[in-house]
Amino acid sequence: MKQLNYIDLFAGAGGLSEGFIRAGFNPIAHVEMNKDACDTIKTRTSYHWLKENKKDTIYYNYLKSDSKNKEKLWENIPENLINSVINKEISDETLPEIFEIIDKEIDTNKIDLIIGGPPCQAYSVAGRARKDMDKDPRNHLYKHYVKFLEKYKPKMFVFENVPGILSAKNGEYLNKIFKAVRNAGYEVAIPEKNYLNSKDFGVLQDRKRVIIIGWKKELYLKYPEFEITQNNFNIKNDLFSDLKPLKNGQGTLDAIEYVKPTTNYLKQTNIRNGLDFVTQHIVRPNNDNDLEIYKIAVEEWNKGKRLNYATLPPRLIKHNNIHAFTNRFQVVNGNGISHTVVAHIAMDGHYYIHPDKKQNRSISVREAARIQSFPDDYFFEGSRTAAFKQIGNAVPPLMAQKIAEKIRDMIWKNT
Structure with a gap:
């Protein structure tokens, strides 16, 4: 079957793209405004090219290096691939x-395809509470997405966003998106x-x-049906157990080395995919006040309750507002x-406390990446904070792959 080409808009750290690459799609360009995220995509692009050309040892040596020189890594792959990551x-x-x-x-x-989704904070309930929606330019980025459809005329597109987009201005923004893409010659649907x-x-x-x-309207397609994956795995035993406490x-x-053998879940999902080491297993520091709250x-x-901040001992309460x-x-x-990993994890780890009381900390960069189903050989460029932000904004690659496989089959059957 012919190779299918795509463009990824608002690409972030490449979680959505990773799924489409796994499904056999070929990225023509990634467009992303955040430099650290672009650097991450360049590094991941290097991984895919080196692996395909049986030079992946170069990539693994990069991961093992204590002083990583990303520009030197990128020199090992064709220049046009690096240039296809557009930091704009x-x-x-x-x-x-x-x-x-x-x-x-x-x-x-x-x-053949355009994928991506404008920054989701614009449509989130919290984001709407802070800004006048019409004056927030992020709420109009879908118009630029449509211009890519009009210029490149792909057979299909995938537009990802938060559930808040359904209720934004009582559905007005979703209707505007639907109208714009229909005017561009496309039919559109949601689950x-x-x-x-x-x-x-x-x-x-x-x-x-x-x-x-x-x-495209002439394809007469319908929204794909996705099989639900039933899993009996959990965070503690199946996702975190092989990582150093x-x-x-x-x-x-x-x-650093793993401390235990891999698990069935890690093997099935290719999160732990053959390496004998892992990177970015690093935790942010906290003050004594926060650490005491973490223990509580x-x-x-462990008693089956979520902590209510207002019920803490008064000496531990540092926020004036104990009602919200x-x-x-x-x-x-x-x-x-896990509950949803969001970009706020870059600010603090209070919403993501590790379940092991003995460790008494928030989750590490690698643990957050695993919750998002990123493989252990996926390296996030930039600082620890930058890595957390990229992970929180990403589409889980495992989810993206299964969406991509459906899209691939739909295109193949209709071309």
Whole structure:
């Protein structure tokens, strides 16, 4: 079957793209405004090219290096692949330049798919509470997405966002998106229950996302049906058990060995995919006040309760508002699946406390990446904080792969 080409818009750290690459798609370009995320995609692009050309030892040596030189790694792959990662904000001013960069690399008739989703904070309930929606330029980024559809005329597209997009301005923004893509020549649909949940795709995380799928009107397609993956795995025994126990502020960005054999879940999902080491298992430091709260939170969780911030001993309460966000300290469910990992994890780890009271800390960068189903050889460029942000904003690759496989089959059957 012919190789299918795609463009990834608002690409982030490449979680959505990783799933499509696994399903056999070929990325023509990634467009992303955040430099650290772009650097991550360049490094992951290097991994895929080196692996395909049986030079993956170069990549693994990079992961093992204590002083990583990403530019030197990137020199090992064709320059056009590095240049295809476009570090630009998508706007009226930058669109001509972005189109020019892409057009240098491809025959513009050969784009089969466009994927991606504008920054989700714009449509989130919290984001709407802080800003006037019409004045927030992020709420209008879908118009730029549509311009890519109009120029490259892909057979299909995938537009990902948070459930808040369904209710934003009582559905007005969703209707605007639907109208715009229909005017561009596409039919469009969302799931029957309006969103997909990553836990139904084998990801150990309760993460709801609106996945809008569109296709050229002449293809007469319909929204794909996804089989629900039933899993009996949990965070503590199946996802975290082989990682070195850490205390608050411990760990390293560099390579360290696993402390236990792999698990069936890690093998089935290719999260732990053959290496004898892991990177970025590093934890942020906390003050004594927070650490005492963490202990109480885990104790409450072990009794089957979530910690209510307002019930803490007065000496531990540092926020004046004890009536809102009373769940600001949350424990990751070690005996089940995690609650949603969001970009706020870059600010603090209070919402992601490790379930092991002995470790008394928030989760590490690698643990967050695993909850999102990123493989252990996926390296996030930038600082620890930058890595957390990239992970929190990402689409789980395991979920993305199963969506991509459906999209691939739909295109193949209709071309």
